[in-house]
Amino acid sequence: xxxxxxxxxxxxxxxxxxxxxxxxxxxxxxxxxxxxxxxxxxxxxxxxxxxxxxxxxxxxxxxxxxxxxxxxxxxxxxxxxxxxxxxxxxxxxxxxxxxxxxxxxxxxxxxxxxxxxxxxxxxxxxxxxxxxxxxxxxxxxxxxxxxxxxxxxxxxxxxxxxxxxxxxxxxxxxxxxxxxxxxxxxxxxxxxxxxxxxxxxxxxxxxxxxxxxxxxxxxxxxxxxxxxxxxxxxxxxxxxxxxxxxxxxxxxxxx
Numbered sequence: 001x002x003x004x005x006x007x008x009x010x011x012x013x014x015x016x017x018x019x020x021x022x023x024x025x026x027x028x029x030x031x032x033x034x035x036x037x038x039x040x041x042x043x044x045x046x047x048x049x050x051x052x053x054x055x056x057x058x059x060x061x062x063x064x065x066x067x068x069x070x071x072x073x074x075x076x077x078x079x080x081x082x083x084x085x086x087x088x089x090x091x092x093x094x095x096x097x098x099x100x101x102x103x104x105x106x107x108x109x110x111x112x113x114x115x116x117x118x119x120x121x122x123x124x125x126x127x128x129x130x131x132x133x134x135x136x137x138x139x140x141x142x143x144x145x146x147x148x149x150x151x152x153x154x155x156x157x158x159x160x161x162x163x164x165x166x167x168x169x170x171x172x173x174x175x176x177x178x179x180x181x182x183x184x185x186x187x188x189x190x191x192x193x194x195x196x197x198x199x200x201x202x203x204x205x206x207x208x209x210x211x212x213x214x215x216x217x218x219x220x221x222x223x224x225x226x227x228x229x230x231x232x233x234x235x236x237x238x239x240x241x242x243x244x245x246x247x248x249x250x251x252x253x254x255x
Contacts, residue, residue, distance in 0.1 A: 025115075027048060027052045028070055028071075028115060029052075031066060031069035032070050032118045032122065034048055034051060040066075040122070043066065045059055045066050067129060067132055070122060071119070071133070074139065077104060077105055077108050078139070081102075081104055081105075084101050085101065090154075094152065095171065095203045095206045097151075098147060098171045099199035099203060101143075101144065102175040106175060106178065106195060109182075110191065113187035114187070116183060120180075137176065140172060142168075144172065145165050148167050149163075150164075170202045171202055174195075174198035181194060182194075
């Protein structure tokens with residue numbers, strides 16, 4: 001009997017980039033389903049790994065803890081943002097670039113609406129998951145602030161540090177407002193239309209330095225303290241920050 005033709009060994013799922021992403025996603029889905037089914041505290045890493053069809057060691061190749069398992073790969077998204085900043089046209093409005101960068105984060109959530117909506121439900125009820133989510137938002141905001149400060153400094157803005165930090169906070173607030181509105185709708189909201197509106201508000205609010213430069217003016221050095229409640233509507237946040245930076249809203253604050 002002739003020998004059967006030899007076959008190449010089938011690569012394991014985790015051996016390729018696509019395979020690793022697929023396996024990571026399977027673990028995330030398994031973790032979310034287990035948390036929703038039997039509670040976060042009652043669920044173990046072994047149960048998550050078993051539900052995804054892998055072992056405990058494989059789980060820890062992808063996540064440090066069960067808390068990490070339900071969140072997007074923020075490191076990958078941050079690398080995409082840094083590449084976008086590096087390739088950005090220096091002549092382009094830096095706030096527009098920052099808005100495009102957080103748009104990558106939004107796209108990451110939109111890529112899997114079902115998982116994103118379920119994740120949101122979990123973070124509303126489990127404090128430790130909520131804290132981890134807040135920490136990840138802070139990381140994005142710090143990356144945005146570093147980019148904006150550098151761009152404003154390169155443009156000769158005397159309050160580049162202040163403007164960069166405040167603009168980054170406004171961009172992050174716009175993104176969070178749009179994302180949470182979409183999540184609360186169960187993934188049915190017109191997220192792209194609302195994102196365009198929110199990012200336009202932020203871009204318009206921080207375009208004042210360019211208008212001053214066209215008039216040959218120099219903005220005065222100043223310190224801005226904004227007191228705003230977490231329930232303040234996004235348009236009010238942006239308009240008050242913008243007015244304060246222009247020196248016309250120093251005495252305005254949130255009720």
